[in-house]
Amino acid sequence: MQTNSALKANGLTNPLNQLLDQMAAHGAVRFYAKRLAPNDNSKNQVYLGGGFGALNIIPHGKIEDDDSTLAGSIRDRAKARVNFFWIDSEGPSPAPDAQLILYPKYPEVRMSGFLRGAERAPGELMRSRDEGRVLFFGISLDGRVFGHVVAHDNSIARAFDAASQGLQASGVFIDLETIRQGGIDPKQALIDALRRIHQKGWIQSQKMGRAGVPEPYSARNGGGYTLEAELGISPNGYADPDFMGWEVKQYGVRDFERYTAKSPVTLMTPEPTGGVYRDEGVEVFLRRFGYPDKAGQAGRINFGGVYASDRDFHAETGLALRMAGFDAESGKITDVDGAILLVARDETIAASWGFKGVMAHWNRKHAKAAYVPSLMQAPPPEYSYGSVVQMNEGTDVLLLLGAFASGAVYYDPGIKMEKADTDKPVTKRRSQFRVKHGQLDALYSRNVLVDLLS
Numbered sequence: 001m002q003t004n005s006a007l008k009a010n011g012l013t014n015p016l017n018q019l020l021d022q023m024a025a026h027g028a029v030r031f032y033a034k035r036l037a038p039n040d041n042s043k044n045q046v047y048l049g050g051g052f053g054a055l056n057i058i059p060h061g062k063i064e065d066d067d068s069t070l071a072g073s074i075r076d077r078a079k080a081r082v083n084f085f086w087i088d089s090e091g092p093s094p095a096p097d098a099q100l101i102l103y104p105k106y107p108e109v110r111m112s113g114f115l116r117g118a119e120r121a122p123g124e125l126m127r128s129r130d131e132g133r134v135l136f137f138g139i140s141l142d143g144r145v146f147g148h149v150v151a152h153d154n155s156i157a158r159a160f161d162a163a164s165q166g167l168q169a170s171g172v173f174i175d176l177e178t179i180r181q182g183g184i185d186p187k188q189a190l191i192d193a194l195r196r197i198h199q200k201g202w203i204q205s206q207k208m209g210r211a212g213v214p215e216p217y218s219a220r221n222g223g224g225y226t227l228e229a230e231l232g233i234s235p236n237g238y239a240d241p242d243f244m245g246w247e248v249k250q251y252g253v254r255d256f257e258r259y260t261a262k263s264p265v266t267l268m269t270p271e272p273t274g275g276v277y278r279d280e281g282v283e284v285f286l287r288r289f290g291y292p293d294k295a296g297q298a299g300r301i302n303f304g305g306v307y308a309s310d311r312d313f314h315a316e317t318g319l320a321l322r323m324a325g326f327d328a329e330s331g332k333i334t335d336v337d338g339a340i341l342l343v344a345r346d347e348t349i350a351a352s353w354g355f356k357g358v359m360a361h362w363n364r365k366h367a368k369a370a371y372v373p374s375l376m377q378a379p380p381p382e383y384s385y386g387s388v389v390q391m392n393e394g395t396d397v398l399l400l401l402g403a404f405a406s407g408a409v410y411y412d413p414g415i416k417m418e419k420a421d422t423d424k425p426v427t428k429r430r431s432q433f434r435v436k437h438g439q440l441d442a443l444y445s446r447n448v449l450v451d452l453l454s
Helices: 004-009 014-025 123-127 155-163 186-199 223-231 275-280 282-289 355-362 397-406 437-443
Strands: 028-035 046-050 063-065 078-081 083-088 091-094 099-103 108-112 134-140 144-150 173-175 206-208 214-216 246-252 265-268 301-303 319-324 339-344 349-354 368-377 382-385 388-395 409-411 415-418 426-428 433-435 444-451
Touching (some): 014 028, 014 144, 014 155, 063 355, 123 144, 144 155, 186 368, 186 382, 206 223, 223 368, 223 382, 265 355, 265 437, 275 282, 275 339, 275 349, 282 301, 282 426, 319 397, 339 355, 349 355, 388 437, 397 409, 397 437, 437 444
Parallel strands (some): 246 368
Antiparallel strands (some): 046 108, 078 099, 083 091, 099 108, 134 144, 206 214, 265 433, 319 339, 339 349, 368 382, 368 388
């Protein structure tokens, strides 16, 4: 592949770089392109890929029923608003009706409403069926999405054609991070950085400070912070810290021979959106389904255990995890109002997590994630990072639901009530979905173990 500097030298990428620079000036930090097919237009909507992987790339609002399609009792599609702006030489112009349409039947995601009410929208290009059009996206940390479309003979399209060979793709989206990084491949850059960190050996526990300078960190949960500081990553309030678009996660192991994780991976911690827990409150839930503290602590009621779809009813709580609205064989959602359920033998729904809420949590995940093993020694706390890294790409909420259906992903709560025998009980909530580290690959379409030393 031609390097970005070489392309700059012959003038090919200047128009493309100028567009990306303009998007960056308005806050964009991630950049993608999609080659438009003839059917990608305002009449037929813009196809954003099979499955729901596009939801991890395009920020969106709450997923809701599409009321225009409720002809039957089972809803066959849903929608989500996008804070979308067309960008041109005058700057951003809002497209207030832009939205994503989710079609579980196929499954696929499309974008519509991007011309309605948009004063400076490229109507002619987005209504046409011309071959060779290219739609560019710029994504900001606060969820704004900038768009710009060009015809096949536009100088930006020609620059993109010259630079695009060898660029990585996420579904239908072509990742432009390599162009933004001056021809440096982000995946290779991360591998190089992790190799350097591995070769440093033991590293004093640290955390990146607000001033962008690493500071000593004494607590025993510093493995992730230390790795981020070594990578130059500053935590922010918008999403998990990343390195050139890659989410980087560390996990503790007992040794660097087998890389066996010490604990499972916590995927997300959503509160139930339905059932007794939500409708009648956590206290009622605990008094009905909880059990006395096993250590004999007076006035304490616990609710714990492991709940997976391939397990029977829990011996102490009488509950089991089940799914409604998802077909495990086809891997498709059959009802967008479906849910993950905790049910009793009498079919009482003790707690539930609607698919729309699960999507909202999962869609915050990066499409690309690297898992780095670590060892700890203390005092003082120090960390060493292994040479075999798991690099996963292409997550999708449908893969998550499939992992729930198989039992790979499970519910592992830690909910309790103290002073239950008084008129002022105190409750603590902790709902979490987890997966064994060895089963993480079920959540991604591409999984590669990379030996940093090979």
